[in-house]
Amino acid sequence: MIIESIKEGFSLANRNAQLVFLRLAVTFINLFSLIVFLGVPLLAAIAFLGFDLAYAREIFPALAKDPLQFISRYLGLVALMALSLLLYLTFTSVLYLYTLSGTLGIIKKAAVNLQFTFRMSYFFKEANSNFSRLFWLLALLSLIFGSFIAIVSLFGGVLSLSLRTFAGAGSFVEVFFGSFVMMSVVVIGVVVILTGMLLGVFSMLASVIEGSGPLDSVKKAFQFMKKKPESLLLFITLFAAVAVLNLGLIFIRIPVTVIPFAGPFLHILISIIGAVVQSYMAVVLWSSLMTYYIKGVEYPVYRAGYEI
Numbered sequence: 001m002i003i004e005s006i007k008e009g010f011s012l013a014n015r016n017a018q019l020v021f022l023r024l025a026v027t028f029i030n031l032f033s034l035i036v037f038l039g040v041p042l043l044a045a046i047a048f049l050g051f052d053l054a055y056a057r058e059i060f061p062a063l064a065k066d067p068l069q070f071i072s073r074y075l076g077l078v079a080l081m082a083l084s085l086l087l088y089l090t091f092t093s094v095l096y097l098y099t100l101s102g103t104l105g106i107i108k109k110a111a112v113n114l115q116f117t118f119r120m121s122y123f124f125k126e127a128n129s130n131f132s133r134l135f136w137l138l139a140l141l142s143l144i145f146g147s148f149i150a151i152v153s154l155f156g157g158v159l160s161l162s163l164r165t166f167a168g169a170g171s172f173v174e175v176f177f178g179s180f181v182m183m184s185v186v187v188i189g190v191v192v193i194l195t196g197m198l199l200g201v202f203s204m205l206a207s208v209i210e211g212s213g214p215l216d217s218v219k220k221a222f223q224f225m226k227k228k229p230e231s232l233l234l235f236i237t238l239f240a241a242v243a244v245l246n247l248g249l250i251f252i253r254i255p256v257t258v259i260p261f262a263g264p265f266l267h268i269l270i271s272i273i274g275a276v277v278q279s280y281m282a283v284v285l286w287s288s289l290m291t292y293y294i295k296g297v298e299y300p301v302y303r304a305g306y307e308i
Helices: 002-015 018-054 056-065 067-112 120-167 172-210 214-227 231-256 263-296
Strands: none
Touching: 002 067, 002 231, 002 263, 018 067, 018 263, 067 120, 067 172, 067 263, 120 172, 120 214, 172 214, 172 231, 172 263, 214 231, 214 263, 231 263
């Protein structure tokens, strides 16, 4: 079922190749917004600091005598940069989530209807329909995992302090036991993180496919993972493939930069090709997971178009 889901994920991505270019367009919009939200304030800050440096002999002695003037002089500048960064992160996060909402909606429609044809109007309709549910779902998941990470960090700190106390005795058995416990905590932590990521992914799929609310989506995702524990293998396989692909693109870019004259142009070309490939693989990843979930919950055959 895992291999079939990946194959059908590629098929879905190929049938909806427009999603790849939509993601690519969003990437360029994010780059442009970076220039707008951070570039302009940064230029203003550089100009302001440049003016101060030009008159450093007159300004800095006074600031050295009264440090509070330094804070009041540059506090507005720091606040401006912090506000610009916050606005940029907010804009990009909302844009990414909106795009993901539309992408998942289109993939779902294509998965349950083999006759589906992509249209931008469908994309915006799905994005508007799924955005609020995914927003509140991610807010709930952030609260859950934020609390969990805080508890684990506290537990890890207490455990580390306790082990250091025991290790002070110098016993080989105690040192070995302490190391074993710490390694076990690390391994368990990695497994829990992967499981949490998988829970988040399938919660989003449940929300899009079944139109469930945040809490119901988490419950359905948890039940699905209990029913299909091998879903963790699919998740690891897909993300490992994406990670290897990204590393490959990095290794390709490195030698290109040293080529004289043509190096910068080749680097830009490879970067654009890499962005297209990464966008395509992201669509494949979500398509494969969507297909796997639809088959796993035995979505109605007449709607899904699969022989379940």
